[in-house]
Amino acid sequence: xxxxELFQTFIMESRELLSAMEESLLALEAAPNDRESLNxxxxxxxxxxxxxGMLELDAIVIFCHNIETVLDRARDGLVTIDPDLMSLLLSxxxxxxxxxxxxxxxxxxxxxxDTLQSCGLLxxxxxxxxxxxxxxxxxxxxxxxxxxxxxxxxxxxDPLSYIRQLKNIGEIANLVTLPNALPEAQHMNPxxxxxxxxxxxxxxxxxxxxxxxxxxxxxxxxxxxxxxxxSHIEEYIELIQELPEDKLxxxxxxVDCGSLTRNELNEALDMQRLCAELRPQDGEHPLxxxxxxxxxxxxxxxSELVDAALVKQKKALxxxxxxxxxxxxxxxxxxxxxxxVGEMVIAGATTNLLALRSKDTALLESTFVLSKLVExxxxxxLQLRMVxxxxxxxxxxxxxxxxxxxxxxxxxxxIHGSDIELDKxxxxxxxxxxxxxxxxxxxxxxxxxxxxQKRGKPAQGKLQLSAYHESGSIVIEVSDDxxxxxxxxxxxxxxxxxxxxxxxxxxxxxxxxxxxxxxFSTAKDVSNISGRGVGMDVxxxxxxxxxxxxxxxxxxxxxxxxEIRLPxxxxxxxxxxxxxxxxxxxxxxxxVMECLELSEAxxxxxxxxxxxxxxxxxxxxxxxxxxxxxxxxxxxxxYLVVVQYAGQRAGLIVDELLxxxxxxxxxxxxxxxxxxxxxxxxLLGNGEVAxxxxxxxxxxxxx
Amino acid sequence: xxxxVESRNGVCRALVTVEMTxxxxxxxxxxxxxxxxxxxxLELDLSQVRDMDTAGFQLLLLAKREAERAEKKLHLxxxxxxxxxxxxxxxxAAYFDDPPRTPGLTD
Numbered sequence: 001x002x003x004x005e006l007f008q009t010f011i012m013e014s015r016e017l018l019s020a021m022e023e024s025l026l027a028l029e030a031a032p033n034d035r036e037s038l039n040x041x042x043x044x045x046x047x048x049x050x051x052x053g054m055l056e057l058d059a060i061v062i063f064c065h066n067i068e069t070v071l072d073r074a075r076d077g078l079v080t081i082d083p084d085l086m087s088l089l090l091s092x093x094x095x096x097x098x099x100x101x102x103x104x105x106x107x108x109x110x111x112x113x114d115t116l117q118s119c120g121l122l123x124x125x126x127x128x129x130x131x132x133x134x135x136x137x138x139x140x141x142x143x144x145x146x147x148x149x150x151x152x153x154x155x156x157x158d159p160l161s162y163i164r165q166l167k168n169i170g171e172i173a174n175l176v177t178l179p180n181a182l183p184e185a186q187h188m189n190p191x192x193x194x195x196x197x198x199x200x201x202x203x204x205x206x207x208x209x210x211x212x213x214x215x216x217x218x219x220x221x222x223x224x225x226x227x228x229x230x231s232h233i234e235e236y237i238e239l240i241q242e243l244p245e246d247k248l249x250x251x252x253x254x255v256d257c258g259s260l261t262r263n264e265l266n267e268a269l270d271m272q273r274l275c276a277e278l279r280p281q282d283g284e285h286p287l288x289x290x291x292x293x294x295x296x297x298x299x300x301x302x303s304e305l306v307d308a309a310l311v312k313q314k315k316a317l318x319x320x321x322x323x324x325x326x327x328x329x330x331x332x333x334x335x336x337x338x339x340x341v342g343e344m345v346i347a348g349a350t351t352n353l354l355a356l357r358s359k360d361t362a363l364l365e366s367t368f369v370l371s372k373l374v375e376x377x378x379x380x381x382l383q384l385r386m387v388x389x390x391x392x393x394x395x396x397x398x399x400x401x402x403x404x405x406x407x408x409x410x411x412x413x414x415i416h417g418s419d420i421e422l423d424k425x426x427x428x429x430x431x432x433x434x435x436x437x438x439x440x441x442x443x444x445x446x447x448x449x450x451x452x453q454k455r456g457k458p459a460q461g462k463l464q465l466s467a468y469h470e471s472g473s474i475v476i477e478v479s480d481d482x483x484x485x486x487x488x489x490x491x492x493x494x495x496x497x498x499x500x501x502x503x504x505x506x507x508x509x510x511x512x513x514x515x516x517x518x519x520f521s522t523a524k525d526v527s528n529i530s531g532r533g534v535g536m537d538v539x540x541x542x543x544x545x546x547x548x549x550x551x552x553x554x555x556x557x558x559x560x561x562x563e564i565r566l567p568x569x570x571x572x573x574x575x576x577x578x579x580x581x582x583x584x585x586x587x588x589x590x591x592v593m594e595c596l597e598l599s600e601a602x603x604x605x606x607x608x609x610x611x612x613x614x615x616x617x618x619x620x621x622x623x624x625x626x627x628x629x630x631x632x633x634x635x636x637x638x639y640l641v642v643v644q645y646a647g648q649r650a651g652l653i654v655d656e657l658l659x660x661x662x663x664x665x666x667x668x669x670x671x672x673x674x675x676x677x678x679x680x681x682x683l684l685g686n687g688e689v690a691x692x693x694x695x696x697x698x699x700x701x702x703x
Numbered sequence: 704x705x706x707x708v709e710s711r712n713g714v715c716r717a718l719v720t721v722e723m724t725x726x727x728x729x730x731x732x733x734x735x736x737x738x739x740x741x742x743x744x745l746e747l748d749l750s751q752v753r754d755m756d757t758a759g760f761q762l763l764l765l766a767k768r769e770a771e772r773a774e775k776k777l778h779l780x781x782x783x784x785x786x787x788x789x790x791x792x793x794x795x796a797a798y799f800d801d802p803p804r805t806p807g808l809t810d
Binding site: 153154158159160163164167175176177179182185188190191193194195197 | 725728729731732736756757758760761762764765768769789792793794795798
């Protein structure tokens with residue numbers, strides 16, 4: 001691998017680990033005694049340190065090492081994770097992120113002096129938690145459980161000699177001789193051995209294999225179980241989890257981490273085989289002999305170790321299958337594929353058209369199958385770009401935590417619909433607007449605890465991020481249970497800014513809409529968090545750039561919900577084509593509710609009005625011919641297409657209905673940027689261009 | 704005989720005259736257990752035991768258990784260095800209710 005690639009991988013990995021780290025930290029803050037969070041935190045730091053070491057990024061290595069030391073002490077219970085340490089660890093995480101990002105920008109020049117300085121400051125703070133690190137290693141007591149077979153003495157092997165040998169390599173403590181197996185006097189064979197021993201053992205550089213070596217020659221004539229130093233069982237669990245994933249077999253794992261030696265593994269494997277052979281006869285007990293069970297039963301290893309190994313084994317399997325299904329692809333390649341699929345959709349439409357003209361049944365049939373397949377390919381190609389929104393949502397955990405601390409508010413964030421998928425480019429672009437909305441909610445929306453209590457609300461404020469599907473779009477909501485918008489204040493401010501005139505009568509929602517107007521901000525005191533001049537108008541602009549809409553629903557005193565509505569995909573849609581004059585227009589199919597042919601009488605009836613009665617309700621409509629000032633000859637027939645967007649319905653009057661088609665959206669050039677009603681264009685099978693209508697904008701025109 | 708027995712004031716003192724190893728174990732077992740019949744308190748003199756292995760040690764265990772069952776007393780006395788070492792290695796000196804004695808200070 002090229003050095004560059006190594007750096008790329010390191011940066012990508014570190015980013016993932018850093019977000020894992022943040023997650024663990026926040027989990028740890030919620031539950032300070034959660035061992036698993038602490039462990040995964042430790043692992044994340046440890047892995048970053050390791051990879052940084054490989055790339056000789058010393059600043060990161062040293063920094064991570066300092067954090068690791070503190071975390072290690074926390075794991076040993078020598079340091080408790082209090083709010084101070086939590087904040088420090090979070091800052092440390094951010095600092096690693098900064099170091100990593102600096103490497104991302106330029107891996108050759110060392111870090112900036114001020115970065116290194118803050119590095120030093122943080123490390124000084126960490127020192128407080130590192131006191132007493134050197135020499136604090138406690139005695140590692142191995143527990144050895146030994147039972148001799150009765151014939152050892154006859155073979156000239158004396159248990160005493162093994163104990164003596166052990167004493168040569170270490171120290172024996174707490175030895176208990178078990179005389180229980182000694183039979184009745186008359187049955188006691190003085191040349192048989194009946195003894196068992198339980199004892200602890202410790203010494204320098206002792207590992208399992210070394211202990212076993214002592215018993216090498218008596219291996220088959222005794223039952224030897226060596227339990228690793230108890231205080232370090234966690235260590236082993238950890239180790240198992242840290243082992244490379246591809247070592248799938250449990251036994252191998254345990255051998256590798258030193259708590260099981262090859263001999264034990266073989267013994268256990270033999271027993272497993274034996275069990276398997278015995279099972280068919282043992283019909284009443286359909287026991288499945290698992291290696292792990294056998295090992296535990298044999299007291300070879302503590303059951304925690306086996307559990308951890310099994311979890312690891314399963315995880316390795318999961319990861320393996322995940323690995324098999326996951327491929328990292330450059331977005332450029334993906335985009336090229338999607339472009340090609342787009343071209344294929346258009347070419348397919350041409351073929352369909354030609355086949356229709358030829359009236360060749362066989363050809364028609366085959367093109368029918370082909371277009372079915374093209375449709376599927378289109379869907380799966382688009383699916384490739386879809387990512388879950390959960391990851392974006394999760395980033396707000398930290399945001400909410402930090403901001404609420406900063407403002408001294410108590411706010412809990414709940415997240416719903418993490419599994420909703422969005423186009424990758426949309427997900428990337430939605431973060432900033434969401435950030436703005438979340439900041440707004442925390443800063444202006446949710447009141448301080450004392451105010452909340454006065455208003456009879458729970459002291460803890462609630463902020464909710466949710467995503468769900470709704471008829472062809474994806475809805476993302478940011479809602480809070482705060483004070484809501486102050487209608488009067490907004491009205492006054494809008495007047496002051498000249499956005500409205502005093503004579504205008506506006507409904508409450510209309511006034512709320514004003515916050516999206518450019519340059520509008522009601523925050524009396526410009527705070528650090530929001531109100532930095534970038535207002536809700538930017539949010540709206542960002543979201544509209546994604547062909548989405550944003551709406552606000554606020555109840556004074558109860559809170560507000562901001563609803564962002566985004567199209568499912570950006571590139572290809574199922575369209576419904578209509579014609580006005582000589583121009584073809586495409587509507588997103590999922591927005592089309594129904595189509596009606598207008599009779600002569602009906603056309604007369606609505607000649608001078610712009611609403612129509614459908615199923616007993618009044619429906620506003622737009623005559624596209626007038627709207628687009630089409631000067632061609634009026635058609636003899638007219639149709640009404642009922643469209644619905646965000647709960648609002650409207651009618652569009654067109655000349656002709658041409659039916660469904662798959663449409664590849666081609667953005668219009670900058671020249672047409674002012675054409676609000678047109679969201680794009682598409683090439684038809686016959687090479688003509690059709691304009692894609694922006695239904696959301698059109699509906700607004702009717703109201 | 705592997706054991707030389709002297710009886711005095713209801714105390715029976717049995718001197719083990721051979722090494723307490725597997726080679727003498729069978730004989731020792733045969734000789735040792737009847738000694739328990741002789742008195743309520745048996746002192747087992749280990750001063751002559753130049754060597755002891757696990758087989759010999761097991762006999763001590765057996766004798767002690769049998770004595771307890773018969774509600775008699777068995778004391779190990781005058782441990783030789785070899786016996787002392789085994790008792791220490793097996794951490795069984797306390798079991799025999801005899802504080803470990805430094806070799807050479809035996810009576």
